[in-house]
Amino acid sequence: MSHINPNFAKELERYGAKDFNLCFNCGNCTAICSLSTKDNSFPREMIRFSALGLEDDIKSSLKPWMCYYCGECSTDCPRQAHPGELMMSLRRWLTAKYDWTGLSGLLYKHLSAYIIGFLLVIVGLIVFAAKLDWNQEKIMHFGHLFEMFAIAGVFAIILLPNIFRMWLYTIVRPKVKATVKVYYKAFSELLVHMFTQKRFLECEKLQETQIKWFEHFILVIGYLSLLFTTVFLDWFGSENMFIIALGYVESAIIFVVTFLFILKRAKKTEALHKFSQPSDWFFVIWLFLMGITAFLVRLFIDIGILQNNFWLYLVHISVLVQWAIIIVPFGKWTHFLYRSFAMCFARILELNDMKK
Ligand code: SF4
Ligand code: SF4
Numbered sequence: 001m002s003h004i005n006p007n008f009a010k011e012l013e014r015y016g017a018k019d020f021n022l023c024f025n026c027g028n029c030t031a032i033c034s035l036s037t038k039d040n041s042f043p044r045e046m047i048r049f050s051a052l053g054l055e056d057d058i059k060s061s062l063k064p065w066m067c068y069y070c071g072e073c074s075t076d077c078p079r080q081a082h083p084g085e086l087m088m089s090l091r092r093w094l095t096a097k098y099d100w101t102g103l104s105g106l107l108y109k110h111l112s113a114y115i116i117g118f119l120l121v122i123v124g125l126i127v128f129a130a131k132l133d134w135n136q137e138k139i140m141h142f143g144h145l146f147e148m149f150a151i152a153g154v155f156a157i158i159l160l161p162n163i164f165r166m167w168l169y170t171i172v173r174p175k176v177k178a179t180v181k182v183y184y185k186a187f188s189e190l191l192v193h194m195f196t197q198k199r200f201l202e203c204e205k206l207q208e209t210q211i212k213w214f215e216h217f218i219l220v221i222g223y224l225s226l227l228f229t230t231v232f233l234d235w236f237g238s239e240n241m242f243i244i245a246l247g248y249v250e251s252a253i254i255f256v257v258t259f260l261f262i263l264k265r266a267k268k269t270e271a272l273h274k275f276s277q278p279s280d281w282f283f284v285i286w287l288f289l290m291g292i293t294a295f296l297v298r299l300f301i302d303i304g305i306l307q308n309n310f311w312l313y314l315v316h317i318s319v320l321v322q323w324a325i326i327i328v329p330f331g332k333w334t335h336f337l338y339r340s341f342a343m344c345f346a347r348i349l350e351l352n353d354m355k356k
Helices: 008-013 026-031 044-052 055-059 070-074 083-098 103-109 111-132 134-172 180-195 198-202 205-230 242-267 278-302 311-330 333-355
Strands: none
Touching: 008 026, 008 044, 008 083, 026 044, 026 070, 044 083, 055 083, 055 205, 055 333, 070 083, 083 103, 083 134, 083 333, 103 111, 103 311, 111 278, 111 311, 134 205, 134 333, 180 198, 180 205, 180 333, 198 205, 205 242, 242 278, 278 311, 311 333
8 A cells, every 4th residue: 555645745845846736636737748648647647646645656656757857837837836846856856765875865955964065075185185295196196096986986886776776666666577578678778868868859849959958968978978088098197189189178068068057047047947956056066167177177287287286186176076976976967867767667667568
């Protein structure tokens, strides 16, 4: 039997939900959503579940991940119940449920936890740099080692177990019996959605959607390739002209695109930018800071002024560590990963249903 949480609405408000109890169940939002289908209908169902406190049904649902937050449903809701924002809040809530450490929920609900986390990183780095006698070469060497091991560590210790929990909630506990062949077929969805987010293109308002999709696509490619260039091609240490130029282009893509995102959030003209949570701000601002500080560090190396301006590298590495151990495993970055897995799991359910 489904567990009912009478305080669920209050709980969701802490994840950013706004006024969804005003909903009078007209169904406009579901009718207008171009991603909602007969077999996979949302967001009205999720609003009903949330109002009734059907926590378990939401936890086992992949529907919150099917929404790409175009904002159409919020714009057309006659009750201003902000269904798009509710779907976003459910994604934040689910992220907290998947996370075995409990830190995601803590960070989403308490801005002070984010600030303490960021400050602890800065203090830790100062202590570490002082232990190395502020030796620039050694600090940069450890910075590069951190880049290499942070990715593997965060993935193995935090993200992989969380994906496993997501799979438990959405596939195993609902007793979905899928064969290895079904998993194999569905796996391609994971890669396709992770790298292209092609479902986003099915949203209404084609031209606007295509621009937004392209901005996201180029940001994902810029981010992943900069990661590769700095970690595996040692961008800051390289003397290869091609690698140096590549890093400049990738970091510029990141800070230009994220700057545009920051402007849009600040202007609040679109429904999806009306209610930014701290996690939304941290995501775009830290990505922007990472791109611009990486660009400037390499520029300072190339014009020979990094030694006298080593503070810049320290700022860059602080931002990078905060990003890698706070925002990536517990913040908005995880949405990119969970959404891709949700597409894969949804395909498993679909293939399983087709077999019946
Ligand atoms: S959220 Fe708004 S559009 Fe959707 S069912 Fe409720 S009142 Fe209607
Ligand atoms: S925000 Fe867009 S994709 Fe999400 S439920 Fe509303 S209409 Fe559908």
